[in-house]
Amino acid sequence: MVEREAAEDYDVCIVGSGAGGGMTAYALTQQGAKVVMLEAGGEWYASKDTKMMVPAYASPRRGASNRNRPFGEFDACDGGWDIEGEPFTRAPGTQFSWWRGRMLGGRTNHWGRISLRFGPDDFKGKSKDGLGEDWPISYDDVAPYYDRVDDLIGVFGSREGLRNHPDGNFQPAPRPRCYELLVKKASDKLDITCIPSRLSIITKPIHGRQACHYCGQCNRGCQVKANFSSPDVLIGPALKTGKLTLITQAMAREVTVGKDGLATGVTYVDKRTGADKHVKAKVVVLAASACESARLLLNSRSAKFPQGLGNSTGWVGKGLTDTTGTDVSGFIPAMVDHVPHNEDGVGGMHVYMPWWLDNKKLDFPRGYHIEVWGGLSAPGTGFMGGIANYPGGGGYGKSLKDDYRKYYGATIGFSGRGEQIPNADCYCEIDPTTVDQWGIPVLRFHWKWSDYEYNQSRHMQETFRSLIHEMGGEVFSNMPTKDQGYGLSTGGSIIHELGCVQMGNDPNRSVLNANCQAHDCKNLFVTDGGPFVTQADKNPTWTILALAWRTSDYIAQQRKAGAL
Amino acid sequence: MSDINRRDALKALGIVPVAGMLDWSTPSVARATKMVERLHAATDTAAYAPKFYTAHEWKTVRMLADIIIPKDERSGSATDAKAPEFMDFMLAEKDASENSRIQARGGLAWLDTEMRARFSTDFIASTDAQRHQVLDDIAFGKKVKPELRRGAAFFNSFRASVASAFFSSAMGWQDLKYIGNVFNPGWNGCPPEATKKLGVSYEEFDASLAKRRKQ
Numbered sequence: 021m022v023e024r025e026a027a028e029d030y031d032v033c034i035v036g037s038g039a040g041g042g043m044t045a046y047a048l049t050q051q052g053a054k055v056v057m058l059e060a061g062g063e064w065y066a067s068k069d070t071k072m073m074v075p076a077y078a079s080p081r082r083g084a085s086n087r088n089r090p091f092g093e094f095d096a097c098d099g100g101w102d103i104e105g106e107p108f109t110r111a112p113g114t115q116f117s118w119w120r121g122r123m124l125g126g127r128t129n130h131w132g133r134i135s136l137r138f139g140p141d142d143f144k145g146k147s148k149d150g151l152g153e154d155w156p157i158s159y160d161d162v163a164p165y166y167d168r169v170d171d172l173i174g175v176f177g178s179r180e181g182l183r184n185h186p187d188g189n190f191q192p193a194p195r196p197r198c199y200e201l202l203v204k205k206a207s208d209k210l211d212i213t214c215i216p217s218r219l220s221i222i223t224k225p226i227h228g229r230q231a232c233h234y235c236g237q238c239n240r241g242c243q244v245k246a247n248f249s250s251p252d253v254l255i256g257p258a259l260k261t262g263k264l265t266l267i268t269q270a271m272a273r274e275v276t277v278g279k280d281g282l283a284t285g286v287t288y289v290d291k292r293t294g295a296d297k298h299v300k301a302k303v304v305v306l307a308a309s310a311c312e313s314a315r316l317l318l319n320s321r322s323a324k325f326p327q328g329l330g331n332s333t334g335w336v337g338k339g340l341t342d343t344t345g346t347d348v349s350g351f352i353p354a355m356v357d358h359v360p361h362n363e364d365g366v367g368g369m370h371v372y373m374p375w376w377l378d379n380k381k382l383d384f385p386r387g388y389h390i391e392v393w394g395g396l397s398a399p400g401t402g403f404m405g406g407i408a409n410y411p412g413g414g415g416y417g418k419s420l421k422d423d424y425r426k427y428y429g430a431t432i433g434f435s436g437r438g439e440q441i442p443n444a445d446c447y448c449e450i451d452p453t454t455v456d457q458w459g460i461p462v463l464r465f466h467w468k469w470s471d472y473e474y475n476q477s478r479h480m481q482e483t484f485r486s487l488i489h490e491m492g493g494e495v496f497s498n499m500p501t502k503d504q505g506y507g508l509s510t511g512g513s514i515i516h517e518l519g520c521v522q523m524g525n526d527p528n529r530s531v532l533n534a535n536c537q538a539h540d541c542k543n544l545f546v547t548d549g550g551p552f553v554t555q556a557d558k559n560p561t562w563t564i565l566a567l568a569w570r571t572s573d574y575i576a577q578q579r580k581a582g583a584l
Numbered sequence: 585m586s587d588i589n590r591r592d593a594l595k596a597l598g599i600v601p602v603a604g605m606l607d608w609s610t611p612s613v614a615r616a617t618k619m620v621e622r623l624h625a626a627t628d629t630a631a632y633a634p635k636f637y638t639a640h641e642w643k644t645v646r647m648l649a650d651i652i653i654p655k656d657e658r659s660g661s662a663t664d665a666k667a668p669e670f671m672d673f674m675l676a677e678k679d680a681s682e683n684s685r686i687q688a689r690g691g692l693a694w695l696d697t698e699m700r701a702r703f704s705t706d707f708i709a710s711t712d713a714q715r716h717q718v719l720d721d722i723a724f725g726k727k728v729k730p731e732l733r734r735g736a737a738f739f740n741s742f743r744a745s746v747a748s749a750f751f752s753s754a755m756g757w758q759d760l761k762y763i764g765n766v767f768n769p770g771w772n773g774c775p776p777e778a779t780k781k782l783g784v785s786y787e788e789f790d791a792s793l794a795k796r797r798k799q
Contacts, residue, residue, distance in 0.1 A: 075754070077753045081670070081673060081677070082753075178793070195772055197773070198774035201784035201785070202784050204784075204792065205788070215793065232771075234769065234771035235764070361763070362766065363774060399752050400748070400752045403756075408725030413725065415723050416743065417652070418654060420653070424751065425658075425760060
């Protein structure tokens with residue numbers, strides 16, 4: 021028996037509370053809609069619950085990771101690739117890992133705050149090189165929403181006038197760390213564009229939030245709300261309107277549909293009791309993450325939609341992509357015997373390298389950006405792993421202790437993050453036999469990189485090695501071979517899954533229209549990474565936020581017009 | 585909090601009050617101070633009973649840890665920083681993999697076996713010279729003989745745990761002169777001594793950006 025959550029009906033039910041769900045709730049409650057939000061995890065506000073500035077030694081595990089905090093026990097995000105009671109499966113030969121956040125705010129509690137706009141080319145890749153698909157919208161459609169996101173949430177950066185890396189309404193960027201100046205110098209020598217990074221960490225107070233105090237621990241969540249996470253920046257203000265009802269520990273099972281083929285609400289498992297409940301709403305918005313939203317649609321089967329809701333043409337689950345990634349780090353002799361100073365800075369890099377080359381001269385079609393790390397970070401578990409790779413060669417005793425002191429902070433690393441071309445071998449579907457602990461059928465993943473991505477990874481590896489050599493450094497690892505995939509990450513490990521519920525003008529090759537509204541069901545929308553037609557060499561969050569706001573405006577306008 | 589207390593609090597947090605940080609309201613500073621005080625509160629000093637290691641292993645671990653990171657003029661030893669306690673905790677806790685437990689135990693057994701084969705005595709009962717003879721053979725990754733690679737793998741992982749624990753301790757932070765993990769709202773890049781050492785400057789950085797923007 022399915023119990024009604026409340027006697028009342030809502031205007032909108034949102035599934036998920038991350039960047040997409042939070043922004044949708046914020047925008048729609050501002051416009052007066054009565055909204056209910058379902059979140060599979062528990063309540064969590066960084067401003068109250070963060071482990072900011074807790075030193076490693078305050079815990080017996082010294083900050084080491086555990087099962088539900090794979091990025092360290094102080095990390096904000098409760099989740100990971102391995103969640104108890106919530107399996108997923110892989111087709112034979114597939115290497116793919118599915119990361120999920122299980123808490124209010126989802127993976128906005130996890131991310132690196134790298135807040136990049138997609139550029140004009142990123143929406144029209146196919147027109148440029150014939151690969152993948154063009155988006156049904158252009159940069160100009162999204163630009164006003166990027167502006168609004170910049171102003172509401174805050175992002176620092178510098179105005180550089182780079183055509184495909186559009187400037188935003190930036191707050192001042194913090195000065196680089198000294199080793200980042202070294203990176204800039206080497207980049208200049210190698211003609212690699214290197215500019216101040218663009219992170220959603222505020223350097224000036226806005227909307228009652230304090231400016232950054234440079235403790236370098238954004239990943240733990242910020243007590244003073246100086247960085248962006250959905251609960252403190254979007255959901256808090258939405259709750260203040262009195263228009264938002266938040267239901268946590270609510271695992272969505274199915275979108276329900278009426279005889280007319282319209283969505284009527286969502287059935288969910290109350291994880292506290294195990295009971296199934298139902299919320300009724302005039303509009304349903306999925307923002308559960310690209311793959312989780314696809315799963316929910318595929319599991320929403322009815323006489324009218326036997327293949328799953330929104331899936332009449334079998335497109336749900338298709339177009340799954342992740343960001344490509346590979347890393348190289350090295351020892352920089354110029355940095356030994358550091359000058360003691362506080363180098364924490366913001367919780368992330370102060371400089372980065374946006375894509376700078378012309379693909380016509382390369383053996384892969386799309387670009388990547390380079391992230392920079394190193395220097396004097398807070399010593400914790402894993403401290404200077406691989407000490408045997410330094411000139412001392414390892415050892416023990418007084419000489420080892422002195423080596424640690426000498427080489428501490430004398431490392432610089434680079435991480436490439438690039439664009440994958442969508443391919444027919446990367447998708448998810450419902451596993452025919454496996455269910456999770458609530459009996460909800462789970463996803464089965466299919467994954468295969470193409471040579472485009474392998475060649476791109478080789479280029480990243482070569483570039484990073486050149487940078488380290490340019491700084492007079494020694495690379496810690498050997499150049500990975502072709503058999504080692506040139507060091508390319510496995511699918512899902514960069515945690516930028518996009519697609520699976522794609523937008524497009526052709527209903528036979530997309531699930532949603534250009535307003536992120538289902539072709540099959542006009543009161544169903546998706547505002548997470550699902551609608552993305554392609555990746556870009558940019559992290560997706562800023563675009564998820566902008567699209568969610570744009571979709572929310574469309575919903576509000578359609579409601580006003582009586583169409584929903 | 586009065587303004588005088590506020591000044592003391594800022595001092596305790598290591599913040600030099602500067603113009604432009606007016607957003608640092610008194611209540612937020614009070615909150616931050618309280619948190620830092622809580623963190624600096626005394627830690628438990630009672631004797632530790634290992635949950636994973638046996639009594640013999642525990643003795644071996646403590647001895648080996650202090651050989652790896654001994655006390656010197658700048659700081660204490662691995663056991664002073666409770667490195668063995670950290671290692672025992674991590675191996676005993678529920679998320680520890682079965683393999684990590686086997687390798688930790690098996691590695692210590694390998695060490696005793698190697699000592700007995702060479703000197704007819706276990707690690708604890710041997711002399712400093714005997715211990716150094718075996719450790720010299722397994723502690724320098726790139727120079728290890730093939731037949732001793734198992735011992736080297738164990739030593740490598742043991743040393744990494746000892747270093748993790750030692751340098752993540754309050755003593756380790758002090759030893760490394762790590763002076764972060766504080767409220768530092770006046771961030772203005774790195775000091776001139778640090779940039780000078782690397783042969784870089786903010787002027788050069790700004791000039792390079794300006795030049796590119798003009799192109």
